Amino acid sequence: METLRPSDSKSFDRLHPEIKRWIYQKGWTELREVQALAIDAVFETKGDIVIAATTAAGKTEAAFLPVLTEIVEDHSNGFRVLYVGPLRALINDQFFRLEQLCEALKIPVTKWHGDVSDAMKRRARERPDGIVLITPESLEALFVRRPENIRRMFEKLSFVVVDELHAFLSSDRGVHLSSLLKRLEIRLGRQPRRIGLSATIGDLNIAAAWLCPQDPPSVHSIKVDTSGAELKLQIRGITSPVPTVGRVGAPSGEDIALRQVTSHLIQVMRANGNHLVFSKRRRDVETLADMLRTTCEESGFPNEFFPHHGSLSREVRETLETRLKEGRLPTTAITTVTLELGIDIGSVESVAQIGAPRSVAGLRQRLGRSGRRPGKPAVLRIYATEYELDAKSSLIDRLRLETVQSIAAVELVRDNWVEPPSPLTQHLSTLLHQILAVIVEYGGATAKRLFEVICGPGAFGAVDVSTFEKLLHDMAATEPPLLEQSSDGTLMLGRLGETITDHYEFFAVFKTAEEFRLVAGGRTLGTVSLQNAFGPGDFIIFSGLRWRVIDVDDRGRTVRVESAPAGRVPRFDGGEPGPVHDGLVAKMREILLESTVPVYLDPAAGAHLDQGRKAFRQAGLASQPVTIDDDQILLFPWRGTSTLDALRFALRREGLSVTPLSIALGIPAKDRDQLSAALQTLRDATNIDGAELAELDENLQRAKYDQYISRELLRKAASLDRLNTQSLPQVCGEISRGLEAL
Secondary structure, three states, X not given: OOOOOHHHHHHHHOOOHHHHHHHHHOOOOOOOHHHHHHHHHHHHOOOOEEEEEOOOOOHHHHHHHHHHHHHOOOOOOEEEEEEEOOOHHHHHHHHHHHHHHHHOOOOOEEEEOOOOOHHHHHHHHHOOEEEEEEOHHHHHHHHHHOHHHHHHHHOOOOEEEEOOHHHHHOOHHHHHHHHHHHHHHHHHOOOOEEEEEEOOOOOHHHHHHHHOOOOHHHOEEEEEOOOOOOEEEEEEEEEEOOOOOOOOOOOOHHHHHHHHHHHHHHHHHOOOOEEEEEOOOHHHHHHHHHXXXXXXXXXXXXXXXXXXXXXXXXXXXXXXXXXXXXXXXXXXXXXXXXXXXXXXXXXXXXXXEEOOOOOHHHHHHHHOOEOOOOOOOEEEEEEEEEEOOOOOOOHHHHOOHHHHHHHHHHHHHHOOOXXXXXOOOOOHHHHHHHHHHHHHHHOOEOHHXXXXXXXXXXXXXXXXXXXXXXXXXXXXXXXXXXXXXOOOOOEEEOHHHHHHHOOHHHHOOOOOOOEEEEEEOOEEEEEXXXXXOOOOOOEEEEOOEEEEEEEEEOOOOEEEEEEOOOOOOOOOOOOOOOOOOHHHHHHHHHHHHOOOOOOOEOHHHHHHHHHXXXXXXXXXXXXXXXXXXXXXXXXXXXXXXXXXXHHHHHHXXXXXXXXXXXXXXXXXXXXXXXXXXXXXXXXXXXXXXXXXXXXXXXXXXXXXXXXXXXXXXXXXXXXXXXXXXXXXXXXXXXXXXXXXHO
């Protein structure tokens, strides 16, 4: 039997004997660095801990090896560890991993989410013990439907483990979870230790503030970069025809581009192990999966390419996940973000990205799926599509921004840079949700009590009393009302509040679209949006296969289908693309200014980069952030989404017509004098009111319950969470000087 390295022996010796035996049985010859550091941190500190490391670094074991050692001798009733994960699939995966480890320790492990039977949940409520793995939504369901059980179930709670912490830091679900954990601590009258597990993030101080808002400096941070594996990468240039109008039945430029991608994926991935191909849109996932499958069939090959996205049924997704994990057959998953987080799908040979990454953090997370085996490199391919150029091509097309953004993202990954998360400070939709939830939990509450439970340090620490009172007023003013107030000041649910909270969809703070369920031979394939007008005889593509609609049950929202030789991809509901950070856009400008050509570009991508740089120089953008293209003045602030949106709204407020164009803004050339005056006004402004700018946002109501909130509050929230007005004077000064120089 091999022994662990001497540097690990101190940490190893602290573990329970059964855990040591488990480690030997697994054939480990050493603890990983993150595991040794985490073991010492759990035993030597008393506060909360953030463990940040790349994918497959062993973060789960890093947290649970010492945590299990701490709780193994305590046989009192009640859950001792609460694990919260963002995905049901991740919870299922962690359940099997922990069950093996906990079996010898006789520590029960319970998974708790929407797919777990009521009988299993009832047994866990009656005899809580060991570890419970749960989603935020199921934890909310406990508070709302079983508040009397909370204290008894968690009175012995010692640890809260939050997995994929980076996924919670800048999302409405993260705000929700933070509020839930605060409500749990209020119920218990104490604060169990929190351990956050995260992929590498740009600023651990933000993670610490989320984990322990009362005292962020007390959080012990562990950051280990295990991304030292060799990286093989390529950016491949794809050329697409410019979209045309009136060619009925002709393939779209997007489909022509995807056909080129299909050809290359077949070359490099078929019969060559497991791979992941990431795309931004479910439509493209289905289109690409269909193209790959039909190409295999036409060539006489068995199909190895399968879709994976949130609209597919759990059964369909899990079948693919199992096939990947078992690794017996070569398999490529065409996926959205659903396989980005840490579900164990085994080792993959390579990762591909369709289109330029909008997030360096997301690209790092995806890249971490490859190169896990010793001696095997991580392999990344990015397919960057650009339009064909002609004499009428716009400057935006000639700059080849898809290629430039792809290069910028890769270079930032190589520089070990990643966007710092941007925590939400005024997420009023989730605040409204929590007000309703707490009233249900306690059966009613005064405004003062609600503020104490929900606000203060934590998720809604930036919400002041005035904003809170205005929101309560908005909730009482809906028709019918969300809230009502009794004569003694107690706030209770109004008729609308009762209706909303009495439905299972209330447990989630995010929108869930109304959808049809697709059924083939009694098996549910998944769901698609009601915006699709299906009728008998229609043909569709779904789950990578082609179907003909047999019949549609509008009342039951069910579409029965059968196998067919043809189909088209249905429309999917989807959120807006995520924001782009200042750092990524600044890197794009740097790439355009340089002359060196990265060795990882294929000839087509290299040609696209050369074209983009020539257009950049010819437009004068190397020396000034403004140029003229035909009848438009183009402004290039070289800033991210929050600044670009603030500038767009500010110029519109000054009476200008503004068109968003990727990372630029377009102004009619005839309005040059008006633009010059507006820029000078904004340059000299000492205080730009972001709430006034937000009034011009065409999509102010974005979140689930925004429809019940006054525009005044929504404007204020948008100005704090989505618009960077502070940089406007500097940006406008730079553009103003450039405009004068034209």
